[in-house]
Amino acid sequence: MKKSVFLYGISLALLVYVLKLIEYRYYVRDLSLGFYLTLIALLFGALGAWFGGQLVIKRIHSISSAFNANATSLKLTGISKREYDVLTLISKGDTNQQIADKLFLSLNTVKTHSSSLYVKLGAKRRTQAVQKAKELKLIP
């Protein structure tokens, strides 16, 4: 981001320098002022468009890949590690028994975790829990 701004600044400085040259040649050659103005407008318009596009793209990227398992939401909901493990597998469509097998837990433990998950997510069913977890960016 800062790098982009820096690059943009450099480009701008360079162009201003070029403009200086043009300014000098203005007295030498016989091109209208309007020509240069249009040229500059086009140049900076294009440059600005590119820059603006890059800016937005970067922002979008930083938002969409802001899926760092979202520690903020995790703390807000108070979901623990183990509960999160269960949540992840629930979202993949595993049954409680399958989750128990994968996490080396008893079925009852998985049920306990999922139950507290529902409470913390304000859900009544696993499908709801998955939906809410996605809203909170807890899972992809």
Added chain:
Amino acid sequence: MKKSVFLYGISLALLVYVLKLIEYRYYVRDLSLGFYLTLIALLFGALGAWFGGQLVIKRIHSISSAFNANATSLKLTGISKREYDVLTLISKGDTNQQIADKLFLSLNTVKTHSSSLYVKLGAKRRTQAVQKAKELKLIP
């Protein structure tokens, strides 16, 4: 999109006109050519940046909202309209009974639809169905 380009064109034309005025005043007032050049550069740079940003945003939107219920995948899976209705509500965390109420169906019918959904999606549970449907872009 076309509208944006048009607006941009209009803005550009307007500014060029303004530049004309400035050009005339150049002979009247005592401001350096560099000043105007920089002004133009900044103006068009900013305008271009805004325009570029808008362009990218629109493109992103059209991509992300290119969620036209993905007819391709629907045909491939052979999911019917009614099944799709059920799928949608399933993905929202509704129970079969709730779905039945919303769609004015009997619980059994909902079960039938969901069962054939699972077959067509290669899922064994509703949570899996939801996950696969998302992969196929059938639901958001």
Added chain:
DNA sequence: ATTCAAATCATCCTTTCGGGTGAAGGCTTA
């Protein structure tokens, strides 16, 4: 007109979920 898929509903039966509750061991922190 016959055929076929979709949509609707049913019954029976098994599995899975989910709620409620209790309890034991471990770790952290006041």
Added chain:
DNA sequence: TAAGCCTTCACCCGAAAGGATGATTTGAAT
């Protein structure tokens, strides 16, 4: 050390889901 949370597991019970199968109606295609 006591309080508190996390993790683990258990039992009970009702609700929801899911599988198998069959039946009727309707609309579209052949």
